[in-house]
Structures are given as structure tokens and as C-alpha cells.
Amino acid sequence: MTAVIHPPGSPEAVSLPCPHCGTEFHPKRTNQMYCNRQCAKTATRNTNRGPRKSKESSDAKRVQEVRQGRCKGLSHAFYETPPVYRSEFVERLIGEARGVAELRRLVTTRQLLKCWDRDDGTGRLHIAHVLDHYCQEVYRQRSYEVLNPANNLPSAIKLVFPAEYYGPDAPSLYEDGRLKRRPSPWRKPKRAASH
Structure with a gap:
């Protein structure tokens, strides 16, 4: 060879x-x-x-500023809504986000859900945490599961809508001084000790 x-x-x-x-x-x-x-x-x-990072690209910086503005605007709109109508506000937001991908991405971004920073002026949590908290309270699912249009939502009969919804910033004490304990939907109940 x-x-x-x-x-x-x-x-x-x-x-x-x-x-x-x-x-x-x-x-x-x-x-x-x-x-x-x-x-x-x-x-x-x-x-x-071109570069995707907002520090390097003016387009990425502009997109990030627009998203932050929309998120802040939704947060202010939620907190300006009286507590009696807040659950209706969140339900309308859920319905719209299930049909609009950009809004769905905006309110279920991992960075927002990981970050517990509060709004600069008011000290309140942003709309992503409010929506996630509401979905856990009412639907017993995370917000990204509820907003996914491929998932079927349970019927309204099985859901318990709060008469007044204050959001995750609600005081942690009842009027009589007892501590409010919200059961976590993913935590299993403790088993009774057998004798």
C-alpha cells in the first residue's frame, strides 16, 4: 500500500x-x-x-428598558387597584398572557422570579412575584405552568378566588395578632406519628 x-x-x-x-x-x-x-x-x-448583552448593545439595552418599564407599569397598576378588584386584575392578566407570548415571557422571567428586590419608590414586590403568588394560592401551580397555553386550567368551580387579594406584601398577622400561615402547595402534609 x-x-x-x-x-x-x-x-x-x-x-x-x-x-x-x-x-x-x-x-x-x-x-x-x-x-x-x-x-x-x-x-x-x-x-x-451583534452583541446580545445590554452593556454592549444599544438595541439590547433599549429592549431591556422597555421590558422593565412594562413590568413596572403592571406592578403599579396592580397596587393602585383596590384589593376587591385585584383578583379580577390578575385573572385578566392570566387570560391575556396565555395568548400573548411576549407578555408571558415578561411576567415569568426566571431573573424576576429569583430576584426579591423591591420596587425603588414604593418598596413593593414586582408583578412577576405577585402573579406567581396568586397562581400558587388559587391554582396550586407556579405562574409559568398556569400561563402555558398548552396546559389545561382547572374549572372555576374547583378554584377558590379570594374576596380581597392583597398580594404577597400582605401583612403576615391577622387582626387578632395570630400569625398567618399559608400552606405551601408543593409541601406534603406531615404524617401523624403512629404509637
């Missing part, structure tokens, strides 16, 4: 590192830069799209 000797200028003789993944490859064409089509697509997509 004889070894194939490539001429010095042929593409097969050269071994190049892929600029995207770093894998060594033998180019099949003289202008081939990437090891495969996936690396080429990924690298070109990132170059054409």
Missing part, C-alpha cells in the same frame, strides 16, 4: 484549527474556514446579530 502524497499547495496537506470550536481539520476547499457547517452557521449568526 503506497501513501498518497499531496502537492504543497493542495488544501488536504494543511491542518487548520476551527476558529469557533478549536477542532483541527483538513479543509476540503481553499476558502474553508470552519470544520463543519454548524460551526460556520453559529459563528456567522453571532457576527451578524
